[in-house]
Amino acid sequence: MECLKNCCKRLIKKRGAEPDETDGIAIQINPGVRKSSTLDGSHTDYFLSKLPQDGKEVPFILPNTKASYVQPRTSDSQDLRYQMSGVGERPEGSKLHNSNKKNYDSLSSTISTSSSFQSTESSCESGEDLGSLCVQLSYQEEQEQVWITLVQCSQLNLPVNASQKPKIQIKGVITLKKAINFKTSIKEYSQDVHFMESFVFALNLPTLRHSALALKLQTHGTRKRTAAECVLSLRGIQTRETEHWLRLGPPGTAARRGCELHLATCFQPAYRRIQVRALAAQNLQTSSLSLAQEYAVTVELHGDGIPVKREKTLALKAVEGQCQWKAIFYLELGALQPSSCQLTIQLFVRNSLKKKRCVGQVQLGLTVPNLEAVEQWKDSIDHPEKVVAAWHAVT
Template identity: 20%
Template sequence: MLLFGLSVYLLWRKRLTQALYRRLIPATPTIPRCTTPMLQTSQSSSYGSGDEKEEREYRGSVTVGSIWFPLGSIRPDLYQLPEELSEWALPDGSAVRLWFALRYQQEREQLVVSLLRATNLPVQCQGNVTLVKLQLLPSDDRRHRQAKARRKGCHPQFNDTFVFQVSNSCVDHCSLKMSMYTVDHQKKHHLVGQVMIPLRHSELKETAGKVQWRDLDNESDQPLSQNGDIQVTLNYNQSLHRLTVVVLRARGLQCCSVCAHVSLKIHTQVVRNKWTTVAKGNNPSFNERLTFRILPMQLDTACLTLQLQQPSTEEPVLLGIVVIGPFMYARGRELEHWNDMVSKPQELVRQWHPLGSADTVQELQ
């Protein structure tokens, strides 16, 4: 009798709860008063199609009985990109072209960069992975974004979107830098080219969301020197008293393995020596960052000496040397590189330098 009474009580509670839910939640959903219902049979497409089924593909909606309510619409024609390669304007000659779109959202203070694809890569890059590094300058060298191509070949596709936070007052003083690399089977990065795009409020409004293209600047077109060249990036942080030297790569060398020896000299005294790891090949890639401490008052009396050496069991063989510094030590491209480093503390100043012969060491000592 006790179990029977308990079962009857639970059944009564269940029916009472269901009846309560029916009163709280009506069977027919309520429609907000601000929404104007539109008859399904009287609405035609605003894009030139009167077919009701075709319109449903363009519009999102909710249907209540015989009445449907539109939730918004899209324009598929705004998102269509050329499918055939012939529809993308190919560059003349051996230039590499990069396709992208820029949009600046002023209310959010965000720069949206859509990286689409690249065309006309060199044939030797067909089997390599293609990367594009995006950087908003002036900024720290470590703050960059990277896109990887979805397929290999001479015309890789990216279809990636990146967001950079930049205030309205700083947009006109910034530039977008995009550098393209190919990665070989040894995981070495080889620079294909780069492009620098100055940002302007007026131009961003005119070209908002529109597909653009730029041809990359290929630094390898510069003539090689007799002893080879070395590519170096310099940056000086005055507040931290830190001089940063990034040894990127070298080219035109007549050796199998090489390392870079970087020394900081103040007046005639060498205060610090640093070495990179050994890289192989005639066009080795180092991509190593070396830092030195130097006071601002010492910039006019200091210089950097970079030597490329071939390791050996006894003494390393000197392959070439270059001195970068102020007017006291350097001229031409080396002097210009040093002055740009001092005058542009927020930028990474990169430059190719021709290597001098081993006889230059005797003149420097």
């Protein structure tokens, strides 16, 4: 910098300029600011300006900026590559979308990721296995962005005619009050199909954890139809990237739009009873019509396959897809052993016309197919007077 100033001074004296003519001034660069360079390799970290009248040097301070992914506005190009270190620099604190205004325009971009894979168990249960879908999830707290990457489908076994060369596409839905929909590009059907497409949405974390990710595999032939589906709860989404292998099942066999029940159990041997608490439900479907919907839970105790006792909660209206009952039931065991008992918890919905239907159910016991339900029941029996609470998908 001193060399630059001396050169400018010599140039001014050589041309016989007046003392108030242009001179070089110092520029103060913040340590966190990345130096930029032009195409020919020359740095552009310094600017020239006129000196003030008093001859003092005025530092030019560059503001701190942070690199952030900017969601594309169109999805015409499917082979874009975004480099996180240099794309879309903007002042710190700005947002991709304003979630309060519910501006949820979603568009996809194809990016390559170098994140390490981490195997997790599938959260979808179905009687017929039509293949599996790999999904990667992460949440960026600083930008308040959720990243959803649909990696691939593996070992697909769809009821389609391969001779017709069908095409497939994945449709995703985030089950918020105002649902967010997105789609992948259309691919040729085969047993293993790679998508590797990421979707970014600006959503706050508490809202996101009360929703689910519903994924439908659609076939494109003479007409478009849903061939398989699965649901992943977003309640446990983390800041680090996690990978989930979801089993695809026939339409209608996946969890009901990701509905979940929060249940607590407690074995009280002194009173020979089981205490059951129906705490809350989330990801409930709310009607856009004038017919108000109310949700209720029934708890039924079975001993050796025979119903023993049945209880139910009050019917409550769902607020933003959630209900909180906090109801406590005391189910007498009598001569029954808790290891041979089983609980069936059913979720019902009722409209203003008093029409009631069953949304789904959760079973707790040592012989039920759900591993999490078995663990909760076993923990309650092995540790008397301990309240064991867990979330369960309604199937």
